[in-house]
Amino acid sequence: MSDSHDSPEFIKYLVNLFRIVGVVLVVGTLVTWWIDVTFALPLAWAAVIGLSIALVKASFVVAIFMHYKWDKKLIMITWTMLITFFFFAGMMGLIMWADGDAPNLARIEMSAIWVVLASLLGLVLPASFTVLTVKMLSQPAPVEAAAPKARRAAKKKS
Amino acid sequence: MEIPYTVKPRPDTGLYNGKLGIWLFLASEVMLFGALFSSYVLLRVGAEPGTWSMGLMDIKVGAGNTMVLIASSMFIVLAWAELKQGNLAGYKKWKWATIACAVVFLCVKWSYEWPSKFKHYDVWLNSATVLHEKFEKGYHETASHSEDGDDEHGHGDAAGGDVEKYVEGIYTTRFFKESSEASKTAFKKAWDNGTLALSGHINAYEEARIDVRITGWKADAGVSEADADKALAKFSDADAAELRQNGGSLPEKTDYDSAKRAEYALGQAGFTVALSVVGYERVEAHPWVWRTKRVTEDIGGKPRVRSIELGLDHSHHHVITLDAGDIKRLSAYEPKHSTFFGIYYTITGLHAAHVFGGILIMLYNMLPIGLALWHKDREQYTNRIETFGLFWHFVDLVWIFLFPILYIL
Numbered sequence: 001m002s003d004s005h006d007s008p009e010f011i012k013y014l015v016n017l018f019r020i021v022g023v024v025l026v027v028g029t030l031v032t033w034w035i036d037v038t039f040a041l042p043l044a045w046a047a048v049i050g051l052s053i054a055l056v057k058a059s060f061v062v063a064i065f066m067h068y069k070w071d072k073k074l075i076m077i078t079w080t081m082l083i084t085f086f087f088f089a090g091m092m093g094l095i096m097w098a099d100g101d102a103p104n105l106a107r108i109e110m111s112a113i114w115v116v117l118a119s120l121l122g123l124v125l126p127a128s129f130t131v132l133t134v135k136m137l138s139q140p141a142p143v144e145a146a147a148p149k150a151r152r153a154a155k156k157k158s
Numbered sequence: 159m160e161i162p163y164t165v166k167p168r169p170d171t172g173l174y175n176g177k178l179g180i181w182l183f184l185a186s187e188v189m190l191f192g193a194l195f196s197s198y199v200l201l202r203v204g205a206e207p208g209t210w211s212m213g214l215m216d217i218k219v220g221a222g223n224t225m226v227l228i229a230s231s232m233f234i235v236l237a238w239a240e241l242k243q244g245n246l247a248g249y250k251k252w253k254w255a256t257i258a259c260a261v262v263f264l265c266v267k268w269s270y271e272w273p274s275k276f277k278h279y280d281v282w283l284n285s286a287t288v289l290h291e292k293f294e295k296g297y298h299e300t301a302s303h304s305e306d307g308d309d310e311h312g313h314g315d316a317a318g319g320d321v322e323k324y325v326e327g328i329y330t331t332r333f334f335k336e337s338s339e340a341s342k343t344a345f346k347k348a349w350d351n352g353t354l355a356l357s358g359h360i361n362a363y364e365e366a367r368i369d370v371r372i373t374g375w376k377a378d379a380g381v382s383e384a385d386a387d388k389a390l391a392k393f394s395d396a397d398a399a400e401l402r403q404n405g406g407s408l409p410e411k412t413d414y415d416s417a418k419r420a421e422y423a424l425g426q427a428g429f430t431v432a433l434s435v436v437g438y439e440r441v442e443a444h445p446w447v448w449r450t451k452r453v454t455e456d457i458g459g460k461p462r463v464r465s466i467e468l469g470l471d472h473s474h475h476h477v478i479t480l481d482a483g484d485i486k487r488l489s490a491y492e493p494k495h496s497t498f499f500g501i502y503y504t505i506t507g508l509h510a511a512h513v514f515g516g517i518l519i520m521l522y523n524m525l526p527i528g529l530a531l532w533h534k535d536r537e538q539y540t541n542r543i544e545t546f547g548l549f550w551h552f553v554d555l556v557w558i559f560l561f562p563i564l565y566i567l
Contacts, residue, residue: 011239015236018232018235018239021232025228025231025558026225029561032561035566036565036566046562050567053562061231062555065232066551066552071177095202095203095567
């Protein structure tokens, strides 16, 4: 974390954020539990829903708890994270593909296109979740906006 | 060459060295766990219906443990924020909370989740006839209960007193997770072929009492008579010299393991020993991780364990007695049980090892030897906690993905 983020106000802002993220993570877990208990989901849907929620939770942990949002973005770390996300998204696609009953359109024989579409859905759904979450999280912090001078000074220093 | 520790971000990387290092480490960890996750998913999608998770994953416990780990993840970052503000007392408070959460997580794994699996068994029987007969016996009470329209136990599937229907209801929801057509077909096939396993908890078993009989003593074995008598005296109060010359049984009838130990010790002293079963004793206990061999082990033509009383269902109330001769395979839910448990223990074990390592590091940081750094260089100590925090969040991340994969897939 760079110098501009060492001010006490910013730390206070962070602590608040940490608490909110903690609540979000707990809610995500409870939702997963609730869905599993309430609906008897086929494998493919369980994978998509379970892993999507996990991806959203994971992006919160990386962006806020690991405060990657405010860190200098190293290409290595960014790629590690992105590839991890796509890895899990790909796993969903794989499960849907193998299971084949994702958009079970009440037909016994499915043409190959549905399987491909299902896999794509498995990829696109979590990927868009991730992009949305990251976008949402990369809004500038209010404290930073309130103190543009300090920020400029910090920029000059580095 | 000494690499100086820099507390300030380096201009070229924008991070201080410690942080760069931990991110590299985490990147390699991603690959390690990534390989295991891929294996899990490939095995999962290739699994036959009814061979995955066996209904033994309790999502209540899983979700609880997830929240405990999330809490610890939040506490460590709050502890770091306190350090940033120079408040050591506040830091210690949150740090202990983090350690407590980690310990709770491991305790749930170590004393509840894993042991409960080690104490439950799947038993496959030799023939379909025996299997169906045992099922009838085990579930008869409940099935005939529902015949009178008494459905207070909520066993709706037992309507009409049809055991097969009742068992199907249990097995399709418990073992096949969802009651789809595929799972019904899989159940029917397993039921008709008799390949279905009875699963439950061994409430009691009959174990052999062994008679250890001395049949002779080899004078040319290189053991003196005095030494042989001394070895014998450990097992018998009787006149050792006479026992050695005329042979005879040791006074105490022991269990198989003690008998084997006696056989070995006496064999070393030049005795020839014969073991035989003199009777069976009913032991009321919940054995841990038995193998098939233990039940069918042959002692002079008789099995080591004659019969087991298996409590079916979660309640263990539908008790049936199985003879050793009928048992084809018996296995606790240990890694050897099936592919699912193999990968399950591998992944959760590796994750638990990370949690355990994290606890050790946190304790080190809290001891005077770790805290000395705080008094020497506050910023360096803060950075150390930050990098540890990154590792800890990663452990949390792995669990966030493990939770849906293990508990709802």
